[in-house]
Amino acid sequence: MARMKFLCDVERCIECNGCVTACNSEHDVPWGINRRRVVTFNDGEAGEKSISVACMHCTDAPCAAVCPVDCFYTTDDGIVLHDKDLCIGCGYCFYACPFGAPQYPQESAFGMRGKMDKCTFCAGGPPQDNSQAEFEQYGRNRIAEGKLPLCAEMCATKALLAGDGELISGIYRERVMKRDSRPDTWGWQKAYNFKS
């Protein structure tokens, strides 16, 4: 079985936000929620670097560990999903997540946040695969169609890689060898306890 992971090649990301747009339109995410975002460091300076980040689908997911209603589950592919029917919008996962993945449709007085929303690795949620109910709650289920996440598929520079961890780290390793650079498997140590 595959172990699905994201890998953003820092040397290739050009901050076009194509991944963010692809995600928003594919899943019809509510206004104000962005499951993916691109963060740029040293913006406008020499050595500027951009990274596209969403839920990293951690091996030992902090969100799942702190959830008071135990609404998270990991699929056979290593994708971390959650059940919105169980979510009570307490905000704990947002406070625990290292990557800032969990989002809420609202944030108003008395701690009312609504159901948490986050990247599903285009794998939907608990309802029937590709049913209308699944689409409305979680967005498209591309994994069930045999496709990979759209953010990575749409990435113009192929900076964002999504797929089986071994496969994408192999592609990345080849790139690192070719350009004689150093590996920056960004976020992998935190998400997968991976040391390059």
Place this chain on the structure above:
Amino acid sequence: MTAPAIKGSFKVSEDWRPRAILLMLMIAMATLMISGWILHEGVFASDTPQIKTTNPRASFWRTVREGQAGVTTVQGRERTVLIQSGGENWRRVRNLFLARISPWLLGGVFFVILFFFFVHGPDKLKDAPSGETLNRWSLPHRLLHWYTALLFILMALTGLSMLFGRAVLIPVLGHHGFSGYLGMAIKIHNYGGPFFVAGLLIEILAWFKPNIPEKIDFDWFKSLGGMIGKGPRPHAGRINGGSKAWFWFTVLAGLIVGTTGLLMDFPEFGLSRGMFQVVHIIHAVIAVIFMTGSLGHIYLGSIGAEGTFESMWSGKVSAQWAEQHNDLWYAESMKAKPAQSEPAG
């Protein structure tokens, strides 16, 4: 075999050969070290570009991991921070420290009180009530007490459900049943919190004056109000030392829990993720200590001391209860009784 071996070794040490070998080894090591230094200073240092032994971007990634903010077009709460490590500390403190210690604290104190009740028994009245009563708490005071007490119990049960419900209640109610319950519980907790704080503040205003500690209140603790030991009951005014201690404990714990709770309840206060983690732990730790302390108050106010419950329920206490627990107040009330039947406050 051991004795001859030691003898033999003494003999060998007198031999010059091992010492010579040791000396040669030391010279060789010193030469190696010096040559390494000469080689480095003389050969490599002369080549101007230093050999980079670390990742040139190591410090860059270190600052990113420390939660330094970047730039992003996506709007929202702390979107510019790529990675925050505080969440994992919070997870560990909550799941490994808080969730593991608090059941022992709460359960331990509960069973100590239960043990005390069965071994020592409740604090009985020495003399049977004669039927003569004194007014102790007027209706507004009782309403204030029970209003705050009810909210305290609601806050405690819903709060504990947030921490332990997953382990304790999911096996009973199932995932969907528990989620339905907790969804309601968190609303009760979040909407009820400010009402509890309001009750607490009114309590502070209404009761702080008679609760100012005096010297006799410290003596009260020597025998826990005469509950243990054989000596005569310590003197106490309208409020005895134990009750005063509980009052100030409530003020302190209540203000901490209330302030931290309000901070988390209103996003308008702009609590950051890092602050939330700290504030949440303070809130939960103090709340657990608060609940533990309340067990003692609930015990003494119900089955622990005969006649005490009446004072907060009907507002009246028997003269015998007053004489036993608050003798100075009793004497004062008896003096004032012909003139005024209801003491102020």
